[in-house]
Amino acid sequence: MIIHDSAIKHDKLLLLGALLCGCLHHMMFYEKAWGISYPLFMLVFYVYFYWAVKERCELRFDASLLMVLPIVLLSLTYTAFTNSLFAFLNALVIPVLIVIHTTWVMRKGAVHWYERGIIQAVLEQLFLHTLSYVPMPVKVAIRSLAGKINASRSQQIWKISAGIAISLPLLLLVVSLLASADTMFDRMLNKLPELLKQFEIIQFMFRTGWIVIVSIALFAYIYGLLHPKEIKQPMRVEDEWGRDSIKSANPDEYPLVANKPMRFDATITATILLIMNAVYVLFAVVQFSYFFAGGSALLPDGVTYAEYARRGFAELVVVTVINFTLLMVTLHGVDRSVPSMDRFLRVLLAMLIGCTAVMLCSAYFRLSMYEEAYGFTISRVLVHAFMIFLLLLFAIALIKVKKDHFQLMKPYLIAGMASYVLLNYIQVDGIIASSNIKRYETTGKIDTGYLGSLSFEVVPYLISLQSKHPEIEGAKEALQTIKDRLPHKLETSWLSFNVSEWRAAKALQKQTD
Template sequence: MSENLSDNYTAINSDNDITANANNNVSDSSNNTASAGNNIADSSNNTASTLTVGINMESETSNKTPIKKEPKYKFETLDIIMLPVVFILAFLCIKYYNLNTGMVTLGLGATLYIVLYVISVLAYAKLKAVKFNSESIILSVLMILLAISFTVFYNYSLNIFMQIAMNFMLIYLPVTVFNKLIKSETSALILYDYINALVFIPIHNATSFWICMFSKRGKSTSSTKTKYFLHIFLGLLIGTPFIMIVIFLLSSADATFKNIFDHLFNFDINVPENIVTLIWSLPMATYLYALIYGSSIEDNSKSFNIDKFNKSMDNAAFIPRLSLYTVNAVICCFYILFIGIQTIYFIDILGGSLPADFTYSEYARRGFFELLAVALINIVFIAVAKIFSVKNENNKYLRIHIILNSILTLALISVDFAKMYLYISTYGLTTLRIIPSVFMIFLCFVFAFIIMGEFKKSFPVTKLSFYAGNILFVLLCLANIDAVVAGYNLNAYMNGNLPYYDIYDLRESDMAAMPVIYKAWKNSSDKELKDKLHFCAEGIMGYYSFDIDEPISYNYSRNKAFEIKKHMNLN
């Protein structure tokens, strides 16, 4: 381009030599203008390069600016207030509701712990402006009612089931109240929701209790402080087994050292019991605070992708539906045959005759638990059919097969009910007959919900089944079944309605049966019957040679039984 400008400039000069002097003046003027233009161009270039350098310098400066990391925890005043509340809950849990607490010591303390736990979680959520859903209210009421049964009734037969149910609900309550369930309600992913509450949330927030304790009011904690506390916590967690091994080896090497730690671990040193409970309350408070506080802030969407899960479930579907239809058709044919045979048996029994070589007890007991197992297998079959069957095939026939399977299962459960009724009417009640009967009622609800779910896709089968089971179980705990069993059997025996019942079977009852036995013993004029009842009462109370005087372990039924023991002059 510079060469072209030079040529043009030469041509213009040569033309100017031929033209008049006036034109030379114009040429000079043009040259001066061109020179000025070049100067302006140079100035513009310099300005442009100056701006470019400025922009680059600003870019480099902005790149060097450090980005402030968002702190892991942001504690509010309410979170700090929850610290002593959670510590009190942990103390009550360790003292009155721990893994070593049995029905013998469950009482007012356990009820107090559970009721305060429920109230604390609800109040904490309410103050955080969390809107309660129907599930959180129902679950809270069920927990309080079950907790009351610890104080009022002595359900020894249900002890293990009561603690399993309560432990599940204690963990499940915070994620329900704070709406942190994967599908915002109890669903088929209930197992993941529970594991999330039991393990993942407490681990993700394991240091929150201690960091909140030492944090300044209204200040968020730095990630560095969180990291330090996490390292200390993990060090203690991982290092404890190694520390114990070292102590064991050193104790084996020196007798004096061994004696010191023997006394320490046996608590033979003068350490009050409550001090030891306070020490053990620290790790429990750490866990409870991590669960409750973590449930209020945890975002499950980061750890669980529902869309990805659904896609993986679709990819897991590999069973052709025709294969499932074939299996279900064959099984249903056997169910129909079995139900037909049982119907004939019942018609004969109503007519007064039993099948050959059968007694009432043998017929009633035979196949009872097997039929319960068949019902559970059908639930598994339906779940497999819905999860692992190929999804791009017609759903109409799958719905028909599921409905048919469910209806026949309900018929099998009816057969089980008939067997149980025959058994109870002949040999009386026991807790081992009541519990399976209630479980059969629960299965009826489950299969009824499954049938409804096939007609309405959005029907919450898992949610309703979960709460139906919990409601039935809580009602069972409030029914005082040990007393119900003793009362039914004793009244039926005295009225001559249980010809095969042995009154000495009352000895197998629990303390909850003592008021029933005492009432019959007190009101009876039959000396022989009174002696038998007295003997049964001694057999029941003979297993309990203790009397718990601590008010916090008070249990109404247990306390009543010990009062009756004094009135009846039992040994």
């Protein structure tokens, strides 16, 4: 009992130390350029580190301390120099050196910094030991503040808190992409700080989030160094017939069977989906108000409907890919053994798919208007096809949301293969040429040089364009460019026969005659 109380007290002090470091980090770096603050915070971090591990390893002037020297010297460059390239590179190199050094200090007997094993040790420290303790600060805080709270309720509270903390970086990324994609959504977000200015809630939340994230990261990293997760290594032995078999490292246990797959917690996942869906619903409302309404809603001065609609398709496609990843992780990697939570997650996933469909439609129409303004290219047409393919994948996934026994792999493979084959046979270059010619007849603008760089499928369209509009500049040159690419008959074998090439040569020869 005394040992348990001592461990709890140590965890509280460790969390308080991390919180102090988080506050100092905020004070040194918030709205301030990096300067002497960088080496000062390095000093703060190492004081916290050596205080936290003082019972496991002492501060000695040995070889391990020499690695602090390059860290100190690189940190001082933010004070001594202003080279932006090295400032960027050092921001990446210094954390890597710190992780290598602190991991080596804690595992001196097992690995040396110059051995290949240090890479595995560092990766384990970051992605196994540290990440597994990210919820730990919430547990310690709840245990400290709430006292003897109901165990199950306490567990749910920290899971929800962990879900909020995990969703914050993803939320910031998605919101920035959506704001970049849609002018009105960006303006609406910009108005929120004005509406809440009197309370300064946004600034308070940002500052608090800054301190919390830094504190949790430091606590989880140091706690992971002190309490690494045990990795059970199976050992290979020979049976009575001399065949290899895998047994547990503990001889008293039964031979190992297939491990149960790791599942993400349902409460944490539901919290993340709730937060993301709230943003997506808000974005969908903006789309129906301004974009799909055809400009019927009043746009601010200086923003035309065409300008508003022609931007943001790339950002929306990126958000759609993020949503698809979130959908797949939830469907296949989350523990949905509790029926009520399973139903709730299905509702959230259905909302996610619905909002994503709105984003895909918005991105599709935006790209169409962009093409009408600036022309059709291979990359833009392929993005169109990719959006249609994503919409198909989401539609198939909706069946999986409704019927859990439905297997996604087979229809996904069929859809992927069929879509790729179809993309090969629809003659993308021909579609590009035809669409650009129709655009020319409407706007009088066309890039014949680009058409001349496409495949032989565009020859009939260019010939038709030249015959209908002999005044157009560049069509003859584009056809000549394609003609120059045709192989000479005497230099080709019948084994190299190509239908498109043959048709292009025949059409160009007929035009010459």
